[in-house]
Amino acid sequence: MIEIKRVTNKKELKLFVDYPNVLNKDNPVFIPATFSDDMEDWDRKKNPAFEYCDAEAYLAYRDGRIVGRVGVILSHRANEKWGTKRLRFTQVDFIDDEEVSKALFYTVEKYAREHNCNEVHGPLGFTDMDREGMLVEGFDRPNQFFTYYNQPYYIDHLEKLGYGKDVDWVELKINVPPEDSHAYQRMKRISDRVMKRHNLHVAKIRSHLDYPPYIKKVFNLVNEAYSPLYGTVELSETQIKKYVGKFLPLINPDYAVFVMDENENMIAFGVAAPSIASALKKSNGRYLPFGWIGLLKSLKKNTFIDLLLIAVKPEYQKAGINAVVISKMAEGCYKNNIQYAESGPMLELNDKVLAQWKTLDTEFIKRRRCFIKKIEE
Secondary structure: OOEEEEOOOHHHHHHHHHHHHHHOOOOOOOOOOOHHHHHHHOOOOOOHHHHOEEEEEEEEEEOOEEEEEEEEEEEHHHHHHHOOOEEEEEEEEEOOOHHHHHHHHHHHHHHHHHOOOOEEEEOOOOOOOOOOOEEEEOOOOOOOOOOOOOOOHHHHHHHHOOOEEEEEEEEEEEEOOOOOOHHHHHHHHHHHHHHHHHOOEEOOOOOHHHOHHHHHHHHHHHHHHHOOOOOOOOOOHHHHHHHHHHHHHHOOHHHEEEEEOOOOOEEEEEEEEEOOHHHHHHHOOOOOOOHHHHHHHHHHOOOEEEEEEEEEOHHHOOOOHHHHHHHHHHHHHHHHOOOEEEOOOEEOOOHHHHHOOOOOOEEEEEEEEEEEEEOOO
16 A cells, blocks of 8 residues: 655655655666755745745655655746646656556645646746756666656656656757867857857856856846746746856856857856766765765866756847857867767757757757646646
8 A cells, every 4th residue: 555645844855855866776877966955945945936836745655665756836927927727746756666656646636636727747846947857768878967867667657647748858969079170160150250240259257256247147048038938937036046056166167158248238158067977976966975075076077068058048049149159168178178068958849959059969868758637627
């Protein structure tokens, strides 16, 4: 018999957050999330998304042993923006047992009905900056620390429970072109021409001390450029502070490109970070007591980077501005002997984003899916 318990205290929350590490302890390609960040996501005092979200976390037990978990998020702001009555499920993991998955999603759907929702979709987070999408292709590849990993059987369970595809995201491995290659030289020429035509320049970033004047401009552009994308909700000032604290320490200035106009308005940006996957794998997602040592090593010496965010102002999205961002980021790769980059999840129908990589040597590596199910109110 499966017993579902709502998480009500910090001890239970630690079990909830740690469960993927337990479930995947022998999986060589599983990369843990940062434990402290996941704990803070469920802290109503530390996560500003609770200003407009209701959320609960649940654990599934059999004979006193945890066999699954799932979270629910009711984003009132997302429903208002998109004209929907949807509940999000999040951070779902379970053993390969249909009794377990059925009990977990019965709980999710019961919550949805009690809160007047007519659809359930996910996995999604509190915002578009959180993990989203269940892995449906690429199970043999390590995940990034800001994406989910799951076994193939998850898909079968969801489909048997009546969940189907709503949207997919894809991820690419992007090989850094040689500096003397036709691909890079062409991109550099386009970049120079675009900057001259629009009177643009790239901000000089030498260290983390140079970031502050650009942080707010970055997230204002994120809100503007990402607004039409699936499920997005504009970030508040307090949420921006939260994500700055999470990602900024990881970003190497060599991979921070801020494209400005003559009035110092941000036209586009791109930020990346050396992969910390191996460090998180060794520390089980913990920075303390010694996980920070491996983290620092990863940030200083690595062969590949994670692309975190790229955005271009809507009115410039067909002007070739992406060439400026990519060529400047390539210069950082040459400086640090980076061999390739891995993109974050990109909506498969977002042609503008996917098109920017067509001139480079890329490899499709993963596909993620947001599932959806209509339910009776």
